[in-house]
Amino acid sequence: MIGLGLPRGFVVTLKNFIRPPVTEQYPDRHVGLLGAAKEAGMNPFQFLVKKPADSLKAIAGLATVPVAVKQSPRFRGNEFTYFEDRCTACASCAKYCPLGIIEIVSVPGKIDAQEGESYKLEVFDIDIGRCMFCGLCVEACPYDALHMGTNFERSKYVRDELVITKEELFDAPKRPSAFYRPQFEEKGFDPFKETIEDFHDAGRHEQKTYDELKKKWVDER
Amino acid sequence: MAIKTQPVTVNLGPQHPSTHGVFRMRVMFDGEEIVDVEPIFGYLHRGSEKLAEERTYTQIITLTDRMDYVSSMLNNQGYILAVEKLAGIEPSPRGVWLRMIASELQRIASHLVATGFLLQDLGALGTPLIYAMRERENILDLFEMLCGARITNSYLRPGGVFMDAPDEFWPALDRGLDDIVNTIDELETYLSGNEIVFSRTKGTAVLPPELLINASITGPMLRASGVDWDLRHRAPYDYYDKISFERILHTASDNYARYWVRVQEARESVKIIKQCIEQIEPGEVRPSFDEVPRLIRPPAGDAYAAIEGSKGELGFYLVSDGSIAPYRMHVRASSLINLTLLREMLIGGQFGDLFVTFGSVDLNMGEVDR
Numbered sequence: 021m022i023g024l025g026l027p028r029g030f031v032v033t034l035k036n037f038i039r040p041p042v043t044e045q046y047p048d049r050h051v052g053l054l055g056a057a058k059e060a061g062m063n064p065f066q067f068l069v070k071k072p073a074d075s076l077k078a079i080a081g082l083a084t085v086p087v088a089v090k091q092s093p094r095f096r097g098n099e100f101t102y103f104e105d106r107c108t109a110c111a112s113c114a115k116y117c118p119l120g121i122i123e124i125v126s127v128p129g130k131i132d133a134q135e136g137e138s139y140k141l142e143v144f145d146i147d148i149g150r151c152m153f154c155g156l157c158v159e160a161c162p163y164d165a166l167h168m169g170t171n172f173e174r175s176k177y178v179r180d181e182l183v184i185t186k187e188e189l190f191d192a193p194k195r196p197s198a199f200y201r202p203q204f205e206e207k208g209f210d211p212f213k214e215t216i217e218d219f220h221d222a223g224r225h226e227q228k229t230y231d232e233l234k235k236k237w238v239d240e241r
Numbered sequence: 242m243a244i245k246t247q248p249v250t251v252n253l254g255p256q257h258p259s260t261h262g263v264f265r266m267r268v269m270f271d272g273e274e275i276v277d278v279e280p281i282f283g284y285l286h287r288g289s290e291k292l293a294e295e296r297t298y299t300q301i302i303t304l305t306d307r308m309d310y311v312s313s314m315l316n317n318q319g320y321i322l323a324v325e326k327l328a329g330i331e332p333s334p335r336g337v338w339l340r341m342i343a344s345e346l347q348r349i350a351s352h353l354v355a356t357g358f359l360l361q362d363l364g365a366l367g368t369p370l371i372y373a374m375r376e377r378e379n380i381l382d383l384f385e386m387l388c389g390a391r392i393t394n395s396y397l398r399p400g401g402v403f404m405d406a407p408d409e410f411w412p413a414l415d416r417g418l419d420d421i422v423n424t425i426d427e428l429e430t431y432l433s434g435n436e437i438v439f440s441r442t443k444g445t446a447v448l449p450p451e452l453l454i455n456a457s458i459t460g461p462m463l464r465a466s467g468v469d470w471d472l473r474h475r476a477p478y479d480y481y482d483k484i485s486f487e488r489i490l491h492t493a494s495d496n497y498a499r500y501w502v503r504v505q506e507a508r509e510s511v512k513i514i515k516q517c518i519e520q521i522e523p524g525e526v527r528p529s530f531d532e533v534p535r536l537i538r539p540p541a542g543d544a545y546a547a548i549e550g551s552k553g554e555l556g557f558y559l560v561s562d563g564s565i566a567p568y569r570m571h572v573r574a575s576s577l578i579n580l581t582l583l584r585e586m587l588i589g590g591q592f593g594d595l596f597v598t599f600g601s602v603d604l605n606m607g608e609v610d611r
Contacts, residue, residue, distance in 0.1 A: 025434035032431040033368060042375055092382075094389035094407070116535070118300035154303040154395045159403065160535065168389065199389040205407055
């Protein structure tokens with residue numbers, strides 16, 4: 021009955037026992053004295069002398085350092101990045117959403133609004149309490165105004181706080197995901213390190229010069 | 242001297258860690274022997290087929306992700322093939338290769354999960370499951386690179402995929418394939434020769450091939466009984482006719498055979514992906530929006546497309562009335578149909594084999610109840 025199968029299996033488990041762990045600690049990682057000193061930016065002896073309490077803690081294995089999570093640039097996080105200057109309030113995203121959780125109310129900015137001019141946006145709410153982050157709204161956006169975000173730490177105690185309002189979208193740091201936005205990958209944009217300040221950089225098209233724009237909008241009509 | 246026993250009815254589930262979701266079995270025992278089994282399901286019913294009737298063809302992709310949630314890419318592929326057949330869409334070659342790579346990766350992940358949980362049900366608490374899940378994690382990382390999500394991918398679109406693979410995907414895929422082969426080797430050294438696995442799984446829950454065919458069971462369960470039926474070979478969809486691969490067959494039709502077929506199929510999937518990498522060429526990944534608009538209006542009619550899913554034939558039947566949403570969608574869920582022989586497998590067996598047999602069917606309750 022008992023043959024070589026069981027010992028061979030134990031060799032495999034032994035190999036796995038001594039290999040480095042693959043588990044990623046989040047949000048903090050326990051470090052020893054060396055890691056804590058490196059985090060504080062000094063060498064271990066300095067750290068021992070200058071911060072005896074912290075180094076005792078580190079030797080006891082209680083010191084922690086925050087960990088950066090590995091994410092791919094296309095990660096669909098649970099927030100959105102929005103460039104109001106690019107948005108014309110066409111509501112393509114609201115129409116394309118499978119769950120209908122995007123609410124848009126817009127009014128013409130003035131009475132004789134021309135083609136190409138953007139509407140005044142009154143309400144732009146995304147109820148991410150019901151959102152499944154499929155990214156179809158981002159795919160539908162013809163002007164690259166709405167992007168998926170990369171942050172995922174957005175848990176709240178109250179459901180109502182899960183609604184992202186217009187103001188929150190305006191003020192949020194612009195860290196768009198490269199999901200359905202190949203221009204970010206071409207530029208080598210890293211959403212985890214940098215932000216996009218200028219809305220021109222978020223577009224998929226080359227920015228046109230004034231003459232080209234005038235030719236398109238004025239001379240050809 | 243025989244002990245006089247009385248049949249006892251025991252209710253297993255719906256909240257039980259070994260039922261792979263919310264599944265309930267009313268089992269009648271006589272001592273250790275199983276006398277009767279009544280499967281009760283429907284606890285995870287979300288009405289996906291009904292919900293599909295009020296969504297456009299692109300929006301339904303997100304529903305198919307959530308049917309069999311350990312093989313979302315395969316569900317996407319089955320649905321997309323049905324839409325392409327219904328609307329007469331000619332897919333882009335690069336998109337087809339990409340979705341074949343994605344779905345074969347998903348098949349490996351699904352088989353790894355099936356193997357891990359089978360061994361977990363067998364009593365190998367933790368270790369094989371963790372090894373299998375560790376490898377699945379690498380595959381999910383590849384999916385995150387491709388489409389930004391790990392489980393609910395929604396990567397495929399009618400006519401291909403929504404976005405080309407990033408540059409860092411290809412070296413990561415090469416590394417990942419080597420890792421997968423190593424893990425399968427490790428898993429096989431660890432399990433395929435293990436005497437405890439042998440004694441627990443060999444000769445239990447044997448089903449004759451005739452019964453399997455009559456119950457229209459497909460997938461690894463059917464191939465474990467020696468019936469050569471693989472849709473990738475019998476009715477090639479996508480570009481499977483340009484791929485050569487070996488059909489894995491076993492004749493024992495017991496729990497060990499089902500486990501063995503899954504492990505070997507994962508190996509074959511690695512070979513298929515390598516052939517796909519060789520044959521893929523640069524180009525567009527989906528037709529332009531002039532050819533395939535965002536809002537598809539297929540002509541009135543119906544279409545059925547089936548793929549070889551990780552659990553069997555996964556078919557999507559769509560009826561169109563010419564509007565933007567299907568009139569009716571029906572899913573041939575392989576998990577549900579594979580469940581039909583559970584009673585025949587279990588009756589006469591021992592209590593200890595109940596969950597092993599259940600695990601060897603490789604069910605996914607999300608697909609059974611939809």
